[in-house]
Amino acid sequence: MKAIVHDESGPADVLRLTERPVPDPGPGEVRVRVVVSGVNPTDWKLRSGGYGALSGTEAVPNQDGSGVIAAVGDGVGGLAVGDRVWVTLAAYQRPDNGTAQEFIVVPVEQAFPLPDGAGFDLGAAVGIPAITAHRALTVAEDGPARLSPGALDGRVVLVAGGAGAVGNAAIQLARWAGATVIATVSSDAKGALATSAGAHHVVQYGGGADVAAAVRSIAPDGVDLVVEVAAGANAATDTAVLKPRGTVSIYANNGDQPFNVNVREYMGLNARLQFVLLYTVGWDKLRAAGDDVNAAIAAGALRIGDDAGLPLHRFALEQTADAHRAVEDGATGKVLITVADA
Known part of the structure; x- marks a missing residue:
């Protein structure tokens, strides 16, 4: 062969x-x-x-x-x-x-x-x-372990990098499960892709944009879960938009900016940080x-x-x-x- x-x-x-x-x-x-x-x-x-x-x-x-x-x-x-x-x-x-x-x-x-x-x-x-996206969406302390229609009803999910393959799957699966989905992207073209995937809202970063303020304008109470592709670069944004007892699911650190954990901020939120790598999930x-x-x-x-x-x-x-x-x-x-x- x-x-x-x-x-x-x-x-x-x-x-x-x-x-x-x-x-x-x-x-x-x-x-x-x-x-x-x-x-x-x-x-x-x-x-x-x-x-x-x-x-x-x-x-x-x-x-x-x-x-x-x-x-x-x-x-x-x-x-x-x-x-x-x-x-x-x-x-x-x-x-x-x-x-x-x-x-x-x-x-x-x-x-x-x-x-x-x-x-x-x-x-x-x-x-x-898709399995990475599924894992990222099902690790919250009070969230579902499985996805199906209605499993994420009433929850707000922020998908960082909504035009990537994992981001695309996360948008589609979260929307199928009933979540309100916000995606972040780096350009208008990628924003169009995230919208086609089913994101309810798209926020463009770069050029001095205040991503946290834009997300909070959409979800004033904050987001329940972040599907994170660039943990280091987005750490400050994630703590600024996360609800108390929210979860940040980290499956990559694109850009390789060091991920510095602000213990006081995450502790104050009672936040969960969950790292996602399929090889050792079981x-x-x-x-x-x-x-x-x-x-x-x-x-x-x-x-x-x-x-x-x-x-x-x-x-x-x-x-x-x-x-x-x-x-x-x-x-x-x-x-x-x-x-x-x-």
Whole structure:
């Protein structure tokens, strides 16, 4: 089978196309014929050595993807050959099992049925972004552990970076669950994307704008939860807009400005700071999140493309290095790699 591999950490140039044997599923595993592979920031960071140097093994990039069950191992229930699925964290603890290849093998709990009417592009796009967004929306002390219509009724959610992939998913999932959604963006164009995703209000930052005042004008009592992509840069804003007993869910620190915690301010708010990284969350929570994501997809509440505020950028398998460069350079939207015909 065709596969993209690298045997050293470094820039996208280390990626190369090769042939690898088709893997066989073991007990409790399924083999998936990959149709579309999704690229996330974590993929280029892993490839570049941002999480530690590659240790003498041949790795295949990309954690997310979608495709068709091609074989099942002993003891597998609930899925059968021919079923359409999406997968996430495919390469976690299995460096050679990334989705930038024609076949992968994953434990059955990592394969989610792709709802009827949902395309492979959507399946490859949800994974890490949507589950990260779900986690960020479900960690408040007094909030829901699962998302469904009405789960966030009466709550105000502030999504920082509403034009990013996680921000887009957070807007759509929060709106589906009944929240009032405010998004922050850096430009008019990104504001249009956040509005297309479903944000009720959009606040543009930069140029001396007082983001906290703008948010407070929309939500005078403050916000219940912040989905935060730039913890350091936005720390002062977050404490200025957060309600007492509110939560800041931190899944990134874009810009790398140091995150200095003002203990007195957070303590005065009885605030909760929750850091979000899927690799160590546990599969019970990841599976529940995936099930809720599927419910949103089935309801038509989680979409991709221009009209959903998430433009698509498509590459062929042979162009995986270019796809990684696009994400690394900050492409707005979702980068997808077509691995095979549907």
